[in-house]
Amino acid sequence: MSKEHSHEHAFEEMSCGTGCCCSGGSCGTEGAIRPVPAVLGIALFAAALVAGGDTWFGLAAYAGAYLLIGWDVLKTAFIGLRHGRAMDENFLMSIASLGAMFLGDYSEAVGVMLFYRVGEYLQERAVGSSRRSVRELMKLRPDAVHVREDGAVRDVPPSDVKPGTLIEVRAGERIPLDGVIVGGRSVLDTSAMTGESLPVEAGEGTAVMAGYINGQGVLYVRTDRDWKHSALARVQELVEAASGNKSRMEGRLSRFSRIYTPLVIAIAVLVFLCYPFVTGGSWGDGLFRALVLLVISCPCALVLSVPLGFFAGIGRAARNGILVKGSSYLDALRKxxxxxxxxxxxxxxxxxxxxxxxxxxxxxxxxxxxxxxxxxxxxxxxxxxxxxxxxxxxxxxxxxxxxxxxxxxxxxxxxxxxxxxxxxxxxxxxxxxxxxxxxxxxxxxxxxxxxxxxxxxxxxxxxxxxxxxxxxxxxxxxxxxxxxxxxxxxxxxxxxxxxxxxx
Known part of the structure; x- marks a missing residue:
């Protein structure tokens, strides 16, 4: 796969945006939130709240709502467990919510999973807005270049054009590659690359960059760089590279999650094992208190809130026409x-x-x-x-x-x-x-x-x-x-x- 194609593919696959809320940089779920199961799950949850958990219908509704809303979290936790990456918030969310179900706190189990998924949905919306802004930049890449050879013109992909090739740029078209004008006169809109608001006169001998727009007439340009070394390609490459940067705070949270999750699980196991000997209570009470500890210690609020704050900021900026290239840059704005x-x-x-x-x-x-x-x-x-x-x-x-x-x-x-x-x-x-x-x-x-x-x-x-x-x-x-x-x-x-x- 060529470099520029891999760049485009990377943009399409950026489902986590500028940083993930998960430990080790893995996404919280596999893929985007699916609206139909989520809506059905919320409807079942509402029906269960009305019916109550002491009826067969209520129990079935809670179970159905839990699976529909939390299936992706459970699945991700299971896959992580199989691959030796169990100690993240997906695993803690899973055992905490399953523990709540076991304790009979059905509404709490479904509710915590629902809030988690709503947070992920808002995160995806915010990141999607930023991704769309980045894709607009990618659209500046030309689909084809008009190459003149032996008096004829043929269209070829930008990646196939070598330095020293004579190309033709028609009125209204964006210049596809850096080079020098060898024929024709025009006025160029260079604002996308230089910020120059006034159209610039150009003629034979004028150096031009990819991204300029030919205002009138036909220009003949001798290229002096290939596509991947052009000014426009470099801008796109820099934006793509920067968009994956995590903020320093998000990096700390990922490291914290890798330590915090196994620590909480270890403490819960100790509570279960030690409770009968220390208090004289039953093993059932020990299990109950261990599960309560897991439920209340789930760090989703902390682990989600900081990345979600960055995603919301990036998304809001994108809606206002401002492209923030990564959450690390948003974090730096504080100082x-x-x-x-x-x-x-x-x-x-x-x-x-x-x-x-x-x-x-x-x-x-x-x-x-x-x-x-x-x-x-x-x-x-x-x-x-x-x-x-x-x-x-x-x-x-x-x-x-x-x-x-x-x-x-x-x-x-x-x-x-x-x-x-x-x-x-x-x-x-x-x-x-x-x-x-x-x-x-x-x-x-x-x-x-x-x-x-x-x-x-x-x-x-x-x-x-x-x-x-x-x-x-x-x-x-x-x-x-x-x-x-x-x-x-x-x-x-x-x-x-x-x-x-x-x-």
Missing amino acids: VKTVVFDKTGTLTEGAFAVDEVLPCAGVSPESLLYWAAHAESAASHPLGRSIVKAYGGALFPERVADMVEVTGGGVSARVEGRSVLAGKKAFLKDAGVAVDDLEERGATIYVAMDGVLLGRLRMSDQVKSGAALAVRELRDLGVNRLVMLTGDSSSAGREVGDRLGLD
């Missing part, structure tokens, strides 16, 4: 005094919007947006779509003609018969438009009509509504240094940092 944020998609939305409309003298803001939006109305660039959205008014495509989009520069079009340019400062200067040299913040689009500058549109990545609150609450929790790390431009980074009050 954090410095927090480093990614910018794009974490503190900001990852989508540009028009912040300021800066018309020249004699030009209204509405007029500037009107001409710019019509010139950009058919453009494919994300900044152009942001301008159209900011305009918000009705567009009249029939008034637009001769639209030409220049990759990495801007657009030119005839709007109502007037020549309109919208794009970067250099794009307008090359067309002979006199442009001021004011400092740019974020992304700035200049707009000109008939060779005369109409004004500028400043755009930035929008700060998320809850980002400022998160910063304040972290400071209240004792985090004394808040830092932002971004692959975006320094001016865009400073603007977001100042707005949020980061250090």
Whole structure:
């Protein structure tokens, strides 16, 4: 099995998530909780509580409920006993609950098994949520690569592509392997790998990483690494490796369980053997008290509570779009005094919007947006779509003609018969438009009509509504240094940092 396939298989098989509640790292049960037996068991338990344990129906209902709810625990304990791994909480749960049944405490026997299974169900739900988030990362792996050979294109698996191969990446596709562009021009969405929110211009000679998205046109890339050494594969490998890490607390609990379980059993045996001689009571009383000791000493609350707390935290974070790579990392957050944020998609939305409309003298803001939006109305660039959205008014495509989009520069079009340019400062200067040299913040689009500058549109990545609150609450929790790390431009980074009050 190839390495990348084994990675995917490992994700599918991670039934314990980031740590197990069992000693020795074995799972508490074999496989996921089965809903039908669990529901039937709960129904029988309810019927038994109504009927009571002094009737044949009640006894049968308790026995059926116990087997339906606790069968997986009993089975795991038996398998562990056969393989010399008896001393875990499954074995202790089994003998404690069977002891309660023997003592006639049927509702307690079924109840303790039910609570244990409910805890496992909640654990599986929490871990499943985290696993789904990790699988989303795995989906970034391409299914096929378009390889060009002898003028023809064929699709091959990423693992079969060698360094130095010429591949084709079409518009809208994710670049599958690291390499260098040898043909074509485009704008790339690199946010998944670098955090850069603004599309990046790319052409011949530009180095690219697996995970970038080709915004337009066809690119020809000469690969310089195979799949398993690509940047995207390394990210996936690191997440997979980290997701199996136990927290230090969970490791202590596993070691504790291996000592505690045989100790409790030994004490229970001593109580049974010594009780008649010390107290003068009967062997039956000694057995009763030994079984009571086993029931009350079952450590499922302790052994389940800490891992379940971690699983619940990881699951809650996953539902909020935060991937915690393992419970050891969640545990480490208790001592954090410095927090480093990614910018794009974490503190900001990852989508540009028009912040300021800066018309020249004699030009209204509405007029500037009107001409710019019509010139950009058919453009494919994300900044152009942001301008159209900011305009918000009705567009009249029939008034637009001769639209030409220049990759990495801007657009030119005839709007109502007037020549309109919208794009970067250099794009307008090359067309002979006199442009001021004011400092740019974020992304700035200049707009000109008939060779005369109409004004500028400043755009930035929008700060998320809850980002400022998160910063304040972290400071209240004792985090004394808040830092932002971004692959975006320094001016865009400073603007977001100042707005949020980061250090």
